[in-house]
Amino acid sequence: MAKAGSNLNLDGQGNPVWLLLELTYKCPLKCAFCSNPTDLDAHDDELTTAEWKTVIHDARKMGAMQIGFSGGEPTLRKDLEELVAEANNLGYYTNLITSGIGLTRKRLENLKKAGLRHIQLGFQSSDPQTAHWLAGVDCYEKKISMAREIKALEFPMVLNVPISSLNIHQVADVIDLAADIGVEYLELANVQYYNWALVNRDQLMPTREALETAEAQVAEARSKLGDRMTIFFVIPDYYEGRPKACMNGWGSIHVTIAPDGMVLPCSQARSLPGLHFPSVRDHDLGWIWHESESFNLYRGDSWMKEPCRSCSEKEQDFGGCRCQAMLLTGDAANADPACSKSPHHHIVQDAVARVLTTKQDHKKLIARDVGWVPTEV
Amino acid sequence: MADPNNHNSLSRFGIAPVFMFRWEESQQAHVLMYPEGIVKLNATAGEILARCNGQNTINDIVLQLSELFCEQPEFIEPRVHHFLELCHGKGWIQPQS
Numbered sequence: 001m002a003k004a005g006s007n008l009n010l011d012g013q014g015n016p017v018w019l020l021l022e023l024t025y026k027c028p029l030k031c032a033f034c035s036n037p038t039d040l041d042a043h044d045d046e047l048t049t050a051e052w053k054t055v056i057h058d059a060r061k062m063g064a065m066q067i068g069f070s071g072g073e074p075t076l077r078k079d080l081e082e083l084v085a086e087a088n089n090l091g092y093y094t095n096l097i098t099s100g101i102g103l104t105r106k107r108l109e110n111l112k113k114a115g116l117r118h119i120q121l122g123f124q125s126s127d128p129q130t131a132h133w134l135a136g137v138d139c140y141e142k143k144i145s146m147a148r149e150i151k152a153l154e155f156p157m158v159l160n161v162p163i164s165s166l167n168i169h170q171v172a173d174v175i176d177l178a179a180d181i182g183v184e185y186l187e188l189a190n191v192q193y194y195n196w197a198l199v200n201r202d203q204l205m206p207t208r209e210a211l212e213t214a215e216a217q218v219a220e221a222r223s224k225l226g227d228r229m230t231i232f233f234v235i236p237d238y239y240e241g242r243p244k245a246c247m248n249g250w251g252s253i254h255v256t257i258a259p260d261g262m263v264l265p266c267s268q269a270r271s272l273p274g275l276h277f278p279s280v281r282d283h284d285l286g287w288i289w290h291e292s293e294s295f296n297l298y299r300g301d302s303w304m305k306e307p308c309r310s311c312s313e314k315e316q317d318f319g320g321c322r323c324q325a326m327l328l329t330g331d332a333a334n335a336d337p338a339c340s341k342s343p344h345h346h347i348v349q350d351a352v353a354r355v356l357t358t359k360q361d362h363k364k365l366i367a368r369d370v371g372w373v374p375t376e377v
Numbered sequence: 378m379a380d381p382n383n384h385n386s387l388s389r390f391g392i393a394p395v396f397m398f399r400w401e402e403s404q405q406a407h408v409l410m411y412p413e414g415i416v417k418l419n420a421t422a423g424e425i426l427a428r429c430n431g432q433n434t435i436n437d438i439v440l441q442l443s444e445l446f447c448e449q450p451e452f453i454e455p456r457v458h459h460f461l462e463l464c465h466g467k468g469w470i471q472p473q474s
Contacts (some may be wrong), residue, residue, distance in 0.1 A: 013403075013404075015403065017415065062403075063401075063403035063404070065401060065403075065408065065410060065415060066410065066413075066415060091399065091401075093397050093410035093411070093415075095412060095413070117397060117410075117412075118395075118411075118412040120412070120413075154394065156394070156395040156411070156412055158412050158413070184395060184412070185412060227468065
């Protein structure tokens with residue numbers, strides 16, 4: 001999912017540092033906040049093992065150091081271990097971003113042998129019923145048992161919990177559970193409103209009051225737990241007044257490869273209308289990154305309009321998120337409307353105000369009902 | 378967790394298992410990588426961490442660096458101690474028994 005910018009102390013000197021592979025859009029869950037495209041069935045022609053290996057090699061040659069295996073659910077790919085081993089041999093720091101469904105003790109052991117460094121486990125709730133509402137299937141027990149297996153094999157682990165109106169009141173319980181499992185990092189990531197999450201925005205967005213309560217609980221837990229566990233609390237940009245420094249800027253350090261080989265500045269960019277993103281099936285990754293029109297379109301700041309163009313903060317937030325600007329204002333070159341300086345900021349304020357008058361009910365959530373794989377592997 | 382200041386010249390440190398430390402050709406620098414993060418180290422920091430292999434004592438590291446940078450051990454020693462305390466505080470290294 002789009003992040004407020006990864007924790008990074010260097011730039012790529014014009015080259016990608018982060019490579020995110022979305023190995024498949026298929027998934028055994030149906031999360032109502034999924035960041036995959038809403039028309040994902042149209043893109044199911046997945047790259048082959050050999051094609052993925054070429055991508056992994058090419059990006060490493062360009063200077064990429066961190067690699068994420070994501071999806072959909074990446075463990076649905078039988079060649080995951082082989083791709084992890086390839087990446088590890090080339091010197092990447094390997095990250096698996098998984099729902100835990102599809103993992104087994106045996107696969108975890110094989111991933112360890114392949115050189116996997118870190119696992120980020122997506123987690124919905126400390127309450128099995130809420131987890132079911134959010135994920136669309138029963139998955140709580142399986143996730144807890146996989147979390148414990150991951151720790152038993154001594155993988156560093158990030159527990160990633162997308163936060164919405166349905167689970168924000170459970171933050172204290174989630175923290176206790178994460179501490180009990182022994183994770184190193186807990187990421188309480190307020191849901192960002194793209195794709196499926198945007199479809200469900202009125203139902204998912206928490207109130208400001210609920211956010212402030214959760215923030216206070218996080219602060220209390222941090223002082224109690226000390227350095228046993230690092231808790232990230234990613235504030236929703238709708239409430240911030242300032243946009244996130246999305247991807248550290250367009251085509252700056254991040255590159256995402258979609259299941260069908262389409263090369264994207266971030267996972268969400270595919271939803272931008274009118275843009276053509278090249279595929280690794282047709283072009284060399286280096287050419288796509290450096291030369292293609294789509295990667296240069298919003299690179300740097302020459303594309304900016306006012307108020308971004310003359311803004312003193314444009315070096316910090318790069319005008320926010322192009323996809324959010326497009327989705328909410330109809331023009332990706334506008335300032336991200338999450339910014340209070342944006343002339344379109346009222347759109348975000350209206351959405352925030354609507355939460356107070358919306359009767360939020362889990363039965364109204366629209367589940368991600370495409371690309372679903374019904375059985376465990 | 379051990380007191381980060383409670384080490385002496387015979388202590389040994391290793392890179393903590395969460396972290397991956399290596400030379401990165403494209404950056405011409407040592408880097409330290411961890412879940413969702415990368416730290417690029419300056420030359421001195423890289424040389425010190427490269428010697429935190431669980432074998433070298435702090436004293437070994439001081440002597441090797443004083444040779445490498447043509448400085449007196451008395452000049453190097455407090456700087457190495459200070460940097461290792463910082464690294465330990467950040468969880469990058471851990472004491473080896």
